Amino acid sequence: MATARVFTTPDQPININQKGQANPSSVQISDDQNVTFSNNSGSTISITFLPTAITAKTVFNDIDDLASGANYTEGPLVSGITVNYNVSMNGQTEGPFAIEVGIGQLEISVTSANPTPLKGAIPANGEIQFNSTDVQYAITWLDGDPFTPLLNYVYVGQSNNQVGKENGRSGDFRYTLAPSAGAVQASTVQPSGGGGTIKVT
Numbered sequence: 069m070a071t072a073r074v075f076t077t078p079d080q081p082i083n084i085n086q087k088g089q090a091n092p093s094s095v096q097i098s099d100d101q102n103v104t105f106s107n108n109s110g111s112t113i114s115i116t117f118l119p120t121a122i123t124a125k126t127v128f129n130d131i132d133d134l135a136s137g138a139n140y141t142e143g144p145l146v147s148g149i150t151v152n153y154n155v156s157m158n159g160q161t162e163g164p165f166a167i168e169v170g171i172g173q174l175e176i177s178v179t180s181a182n183p184t185p186l187k188g189a190i191p192a193n194g195e196i197q198f199n200s201t202d203v204q205y206a207i208t209w210l211d212g213d214p215f216t217p218l219l220n221y222v223y224v225g226q227s228n229n230q231v232g233k234e235n236g237r238s239g240d241f242r243y244t245l246a247p248s249a250g251a252v253q254a255s256t257v258q259p260s261g262g263g264g265t266i267k268v269t
Contacts, residue, residue: 077101079141084109088155088162093269094191096168099147103167107134109157117153118164121184122175122199122226127151128167148172150196152189164189164267173197173231174266178205178222181245181262189267192238196266197231198222203247210242214268221248234268241266 079102083091086109097103107113115131127149131140149172154163166174166189173195177184179202190196198207198219205222213219215232222245223229244263 079104081106082165084113084115084155084157086110088113088157088160090153090155090163090165094166094168094189094194096191096194097144097170099144099170102141102143103128104139104141105131105134106139107136110136111157112136114156115153116156117151118185120149120151120175121177122197123149125149127169128153144169150174150190150194152185166190166194166269168194171195175199176264177201178245178262181205181247183245183262183264185264187265187267189269190234192236192268193234194268195231195233197226198229199226200224205245205247208244208246210244211239212241214241214266234266238268241268 077098077100080095080097081104083106088109113134117128117130119126125146127144127146128142134140147170150166150168152164152166154161168191174188174190176198178200200222207219214234214237217230219232242265244261246261
């Protein structure tokens with residue numbers, strides 16, 4: 069007979085306001101902690117959790133058609149990861165917002181210089197990890213590299229990429245990606261430059 073998972077830590081509340089914004093917009097929870105979403109938007113909402121970009125894990129189940137004034141509580145399916153989610157309301161989509169479960173990175177996959185997700189969110193002092201599916205890329209941080217260690221390159225293979233820990237600076241951190249000259253010459257893939265944004269809240 070299966071044993072039910074027991075959550076002993078008080079639930080983490082997240083309020084969805086009239087603009088479809090999550091408050092707090094990024095949270096860190098423990099492995100044994102539920103999240104309770106409260107819909108105070110005045111409209112029906114849906115919450116969509118993005119699968120992790122490198123390992124394709126489902127961290128939370130999506131919440132469909134949560135009525136105004138209703139609450140919904142659920143626990144994480146996996147730990148040691150950061151997941152992004154969006155809130156849909158009245159034909160508009162807001163986000164991304166972030167939940168870090170335990171201590172774990174937001175995964176960013178790069179193909180043809182295009183990152184997935186294009187805009188990622190993490191809590192302050194959160195983590196990210198890049199991975200390339202084709203060639204090596206140089207990263208240029210337009211607003212300064214907020215991570216330790218500095219993330220200067222995206223390598224092919226998750227194990228070849230370091231996890232960067234954010235240094236507690238809030239804001240949007242834009243970056244560009246450019247394939248290394250040697251990597252392009254050695255590959256039949258000829259990607260052009262691309263880039264994305266990490267939102268720290």
